[in-house]
Amino acid sequence: MPVPDSIDYLSTDPANxxxxxxxxxxxxxxxxxxxxxxxxAQLRDRINSDGLPLMAVMWWGGVRASIPARMLALDGQVLNRTAYPALWALVSGGGYPVVAEADWLGDPLRRASFSAGNGATTFRMPDLNGKQPNGIGAATVRGDGAFAAAGPGRMQDAQNLSHTHGASSDQAGHHTHYFSGSTGASGGHTHGIRRGDYGGTGAYSVRQAESNVAGVEQTEPAGAHAHDFIGTTDGSGAHAHAIAVNSAGGDEARMKSATGTWVMRVL
Structure with missing residues (x-):
C-alpha cells in the first residue's frame, strides 16, 4: 500500500x-x-486557520508580543489593503461596519467600526481597547490601555466615578428654641451689697465687708452652689441649614476587570 500524503486519506476506521x-x-x-x-502539522494548521472565521473577535489575556499568528489587536492600527486582501474584501463588501477616516477620528463613538483609511491603499482597524461587549450578563474584561490594571494577569476592583451629591435640610418655619440648664458650681462665696439698696433694714443677713469699704456690706457665705436658668432664644425666621456631602470614588466608573486585549483574526 502507498504511504498516504494527505490527512484527507486517513479514515476514522482504524482497519482502513x-x-x-x-x-x-x-x-x-x-x-x-x-x-x-x-x-x-496539517491538523494544527487547519485548527489555526479554520477554528475561527475571518474577522472573528476574541479576548487575549496575555501580553501583546504573544498574540497568536493570524490575529491582530483591535486598537485602531492602520493596515495596508494589499497585505490583508481577504480582510479588506470582507470589510468593503459590507461584512463589518466601515466609516470614513475623518468620522472615525472625529467621533470616539464610531471607533467600533473599521475606517476606509486613506481611501486608496490603507484601512483602519476598530479600536475596542478599554471597551466591553454589551448584553445580558456582559463580560467584565477590558482593554490594556488607560485606567487598566498594572499588567496581564492583574485584576482591578470595582469603583464608582467620583461624584458629589446635593443636599439640604427641610425648612422648619419661624420658630424659637427652648433651653434650660444650670450654671456650674462657683464655690463658696458672698455677694457685696450697699446699705442703701435695702434701706438698712430687712430680711437680709449682712455683715461688714472684710475690705472695710465704706457703705458696703456682704451677704452671709452661701457655700458651693449653682444657679438654674430657663428661657427661649429669639425667633430666627423660616430658614434651612446647608449640609455638605463629601465626594467619594475614583477617576472613572468601572466593574471589576482584567487586563488584556481584544484581537481579531485577519488572515
Missing part, C-alpha cells in the same frame, strides 16, 4: 488506515512516521 495489519511496514516505516507527523 495504512499500513494494513497484513502488510510489512518495511522498507517504508520511516515514511509512515514522517507522513503521520505531517498530518499532525
Amino acid at each position: 488506515n495504512y499500513p494494513l495489519g497484513s502488510e510489512s511496514v518495511f522498507p517504508n516505516l520511516d515514511n509512515y512516521l514522517r507522513a503521520h507527523a505531517a498530518f499532525i
